[in-house]
Amino acid sequence: MSDWSLAIDFGTCFTTAAVRVEQAGAASGPVAAVAAVEIENSRYLPSLVCLDDGGGLLTGRAAVQLAAQWPERAEQHPKRALLRQPAVLLDDREVATVDLAAAVLARAADEARTRQGGTAPARTVLTHPADWTRDDLERLVEAARRAGLDAPELLPEPVAAARFHAADLRAGGGDGPIAVYDLGGGTVDIAVLRREADGFRAVAVAGDPDFGGRDLDQALFELLRDRALDLDPEPWQRLWSDPAPAAAHQRSQLARELTLAKESLSKTGTVYLAVPGYPDRFVVQGGEYRQAVAPALTASVGLLERTVARAGLTPDELGAVVLCGAASQTPPVADLVAAWLGRSPDLAADPKAAVALGALTDPPAPAGTESDSDSADDTGDEGTRTAAGSVRWSVAHYPDEVDPELWF
Template identity: 50%
Template structure:
């Protein structure tokens, strides 16, 4: 086949690849997923492994693994993996060669055009773009077109239905697995240019949210058995390292699952029972990080000489941007729900395919090709469900994670046999919990969401502590709220949490549903005060 284009979004945690052939753009699945882990691992004979092979080897040989080669490319020219010194350009080239080879195998022949995306802060003439270009050449891709990630994202949104008038300004909020980037772009007829300097935080990413999740899990695990938790992180050997790697992978997947579920359960090696983490406690833990990201976006908007009200919209990209709390915080800033259609992980790579051949660097004007006239075309109805790599998400290791989770047993924690065994609480607590459980069930029925949440009857034991009685009730309230946001959303495609917030604001006009929301808020207040 001839006449096909290739785009690669080499990310900190995942790499996404797309092709354009016969007028059809498609995100490639490699190793069963559209998102290839960016980590690399050197095997015993010096071969650089990528994708699933690298993930499997990394579990056994963390000393020979570079988990964030994109950061390594910025920081230095070479790294020490095991006993071998490897250039960072070679590490990146291995990832690019792997995904490009898969595209070539499927479409045959060399691509007519190769586009690589990069952070807007990587400027023309800088070491980062030079090394990225060199990696592409070593991967056999020739000299690629380079397009800034926010510019590519803007192209995709515009080409899939969002109207931005000439001179209009948009914000791009890119919260990826390892970094956070912001930019404001100005529309110039058929393209975009940067307005003001881009922003972001190289030390903020989804892995920091993973670390916050780990802290919550550590608190729950230590409350059950601190010795088992400490042993998990202090044990040596390949079996222990594999347990830790699998736990990190499970945490990443559980964090993403909380975007659509009120709670998740995780199995931790050494514990007989699963440990439950709720969306409420997770969002409370990550709130400072998310608020920091919104403040950075505000600073970027100010540097562009405008205000949030002056933006046409803010477009979300990156694997972490689907977190419902992010949409809620940005909605408070903008006065409306930010733009998020399609899978945010693939927005950048698909947008890169729509840029004009020969465009390079985020500082230059990138023109959009003429948009085909298709009167039957309609923008997508709403965002697709979040997609999580099945079974082989890159095990992310936040800096200092070991120090964060290795704790000494606290003197005030009493280790008990089994799960949540404690002296009997006052009978009043058990009776109050039963009354609240019945009220939650009645609210679900009044709101017409019983079929979505099932029977709301949290398991309550007379011997449970007050906190143990409260936990399942909190999870039940969150489940009912998510179900209401899902079923009664005022606009298709809104995340359930944002939809619930909108419904709450207009409850006065919602009749029985509004009354149910007021009752739900009352239960939430009672549980908070408990």
């Protein structure tokens, strides 16, 4: 039997994967090593899928490169498409959104298998937003089946992030409840979890499927657009209306530069953006970007506040508030959370990969507790499965108020 496990965090903008390998250890037993999978020398595989000349589905750098030339052949956000519609039109061909998701999952799984000598994983864990319905999860499982991943286990993304944080020796949250604010490319997910002897008990979860890092990109785009239109509207209008391949490539390149600029604003106060048709670069200051994104981010932190309140907790009772997800490093996020919390939140050691790594990480037991083997063996109703490690969770729809008997 294979001695390794696979986890895939299928994201709106990027997908990450991790493997867990059971290695021979000391007399106390085997030691598990968990590591992110590198695909094309990066931990972060673009989720974009593009139709090639022969009708096949490309992923990774090849897809990104082709999409820059033929944007009509690409689905930029297959995860969102999976939830919203059964098929999309790529160029003149209708493609099932389940197949788009399957292409991304298959690429991640194939890379992991290659690094494990071509063997299949003993188990596979797929993460998902906390508020996905049973129908949403069934579509994800069908995509996994088409990718050659049968009977995957499912785990909510913020729960995986909490486990990763709890096992991180740098975490200072102790054994208190953990709140997770997971701001990905397309969604924000919140979970409040209590530590128990054999894992975490979720006491409240929530999510917004229509807000994420791409919306922050859009805010920066609108800042740039307004500045360009004020200076001279003609080059901007020509850039966005020209159907020629060269213009399509320029638009794609500008979109990538906007994403990089957004990330740069977390480390520097000023970014410079060149726009075709304009002789000089446009300057965007960090302060004006913060002002532009503050309303949406404030609303997302309000969701965190309400979720903690529904869990029956105050900010002072939380052991930690963990920030993860690709967009969690956006400058106002930590400031807004800190203003509510009264102290600085914890940024996950690897915000983008924390979910995939956490899906295969066993959280340490709280100090002075022992696992309750009788409880661990009770899997509850037929909709409950056993996920990685010694924690339990349910694949049922997670409402605003979570049954306190559901275990994660």
